[in-house]
Amino acid sequence: MADQKYIIGVDGGGTKCRARLYCTVQGFLGTGLAGPANPARDFDSAMQSVIDACQAAIQNANLPQLKLDQVHVGMGLAGVNLASVKQKVLAWQHPFKSRFVTTDLHIACIGANDNHEGAVIIVGTGSCGLVVKDNEFSQLGGHGFPVGDYGGGAWLGFEAIRYALRAMDNLAPSSSMITRILSYLNCSNANDVAEIMLNARPADFARLAPLVFDAAEDGDEAARSIIQTGAEQISELARQLLAKHPSRLSMIGGVSERIKSWLADDVAKHIQTAVYQPDYGAVFFTLNQFKN
Amino acid sequence: MADQKYIIGVDGGGTKCRARLYCTVQGFLGTGLAGPANPARDFDSAMQSVIDACQAAIQNANLPQLKLDQVHVGMGLAGVNLASVKQKVLAWQHPFKSRFVTTDLHIACIGANDNHEGAVIIVGTGSCGLVVKDNEFSQLGGHGFPVGDYGGGAWLGFEAIRYALRAMDNLAPSSSMITRILSYLNCSNANDVAEIMLNARPADFARLAPLVFDAAEDGDEAARSIIQTGAEQISELARQLLAKHPSRLSMIGGVSERIKSWLADDVAKHIQTAVYQPDYGAVFFTLNQFKN
Structure with a gap:
């Protein structure tokens, strides 16, 4: 069991933050929900939402002995397409064993396309699109409300x-x-x-x-x-x-x-139809980090 | 000279605040400029801008002996078309001898039409219009950026x-x-x-x-x-x-x-063409309060 890893995939958006706990041996174990997690709008409460959602997922899985510093967390967050915001998230003193950061759009794309390359459009509170092909990323829209996010x-x-x-x-x-x-x-x-x-x-x-x-x-x-x-x-x-x-x-x-x-x-x-929702995509994204 | 009054007309908008000092015996004496004065956006700094602009006008008139509590101030402010904002401005503990409050649009209309009834359109940072006829006011637009203020x-x-x-x-x-x-x-x-x-x-x-x-x-x-x-x-x-x-x-x-x-x-x-600018309109507005 030396290779057993606990992973939480986090889907953080402008209205809520969803976490999904996965174990490399036991599979999917639980989910948690917390408040908004757009670090471009409110950095401190976004990071608190990430922590809250992770703790809720651990609680939901009924694993009280599992601590945040034993968990690898992959976050797909709204707003981190902005370079300064991504820097700030990477510099954040996180409580996890390790953390990986990408956009909410990227984990949505991974989930929607069953961990293969493909394209996704999100039309929720905002709107944006991403295509991943031959390891190249092209993102469109998603420049933030009210100047962007047309049609959301x-x-x-x-x-x-x-x-x-x-x-x-x-x-x-x-x-x-x-x-x-x-x-x-x-x-x-x-x-x-x-x-x-x-x-x-x-x-x-x-x-x-x-x-x-x-x-x-x-x-x-x-x-x-x-x-x-x-x-x-x-x-x-x-x-x-x-x-x-x-x-x-x-x-x-x-x-x-x-x-x-x-x-x-x-x-x-x-x-x-999307194959998986973005929180699953965040788990796949985190698992992918250990494959390379 | 018992009837001599010092009056300051204040034109407070979203980008700046202009004050014009008038004396009922000596006429127009000086002007002052300060920062934004939209109490719907930032109440405390809007009220500070009003005070700053008044003090700048007194200084500009070279009347160091004239204190704020000797001056009647008439303010035309952005945002006070909202009932809750007007209440807050009226409840403000002002440092003046007396104070009168109306909208920036109203003083613009008074100034533009030489203290007579008429209509005015403001197309500045925002946009709005007012017509005053037979003592009736009809205001259009001016609902605040970004939901309103079309064409501004x-x-x-x-x-x-x-x-x-x-x-x-x-x-x-x-x-x-x-x-x-x-x-x-x-x-x-x-x-x-x-x-x-x-x-x-x-x-x-x-x-x-x-x-x-x-x-x-x-x-x-x-x-x-x-x-x-x-x-x-x-x-x-x-x-x-x-x-x-x-x-x-x-x-x-x-x-x-x-x-x-x-x-x-x-x-x-x-x-x-407008006859007078809004800060003059604010002086006329204040003088009108003493006529009734």
Whole structure:
């Protein structure tokens, strides 16, 4: 049993952090969940979320004797595509036996394609794409909300709020989306909406995305236009990934199911179901470090 | 001289705060400038900016014996259109003889229309409009960046960054605007742009607006489209104000000169030059409080 290793794969995103505990002898043992883990937004609480999720996974596996300093942790984190953020994570005094760091997009790609090369699109709170082919990485999008992440849940909710504020000032045609937004936010006018959304975070905007789909599916023009604009951008992202001829392409994330029917036909037919979720991908990523 | 009053009019916006000292006997005496004064964004530093600007105006007037508790101050502040923010400003323990509070938009309207009723559009870092007619106020826009303030300088810079990030990922046609942005930000790729703009404030985005105009005036399609979209919204805002039949309509703010030629003809012909700037309007506003 000298070779037995405990590994935790961590999938850290802007709204939550999921950890999955794996043992090289016993297999998958447990999972844990914690708060947001985007070190570009809030470094200290992101690192605390990673620790919390790992401890929750150990607890879930009912292994109280297993300590963090006996575990190899591979983290796929939002925000570490930014060089300065990755440096900061690498410099962090971690409590683990060893730690490996990559992007949330990379572990998603590994998981979605069953630990083989391929491509993935994430459409969750944000949006981004990655293709890995012949050991080369091409990442698209994912530049962070609100300047990037076109077509993601936060972007959809943000555009809906922007439209609603204009329409409530009679600067754009009215829309049934507005009634839905006012009801959801429990307020009655543009000033109240602006005040509630003043310090809104990406996840707060993303929570409005289902309302935008509901309105669009009921035929509301403003909502349809927002979703079409976002979907066109996701289709274009898929086309750029497919141009690299990946072995397969998956789409994952909280918005992927609902946006799929809005994508262009030439793109939609190439999108396959993800084989594994990103937290499994993080475990595979960590295991791969010991193979080389 | 028993009736002699010292009055300071304060124009507090998201990028700076300007104060103008007036004496009911001697007339205008001096001006002072200080940092941002948007109490919706940072209450404490906004109130400090108001005090700093007032002290700078007294110093500029060379009146060292004049203390803040001898001065009546009328403040037109960004953000106080939000009820909770106005409450907070009114509850503030101010150091003045008396203080009066209204929006930056209201003092702009008073100044632009020479202390008469009328309408004003501000297109600076943000965008908004106000018409005052028969003592009734109708405010449009100004819901705060990034959800509101369509067509303002921050909005223009923000849309330019969003476009540039997509174009650099080949998700939108290239544009000469990108070269200008990269050169201005002194960086070379999308990740760097995203990283620099991660915590950008409205004023940071607004500083890019001149580049967008430069590119548009050189015929760049992406820049033209952004400015046209913003200008259409400002035109629509003007139409809504004109529908209330104000005695006159002025447009002021740092972006107003350059966006004017992009406005619809039916609107542009109604826009007159502002008579006074907002800091004068703040003095008139304060004087008006003593007339009633």
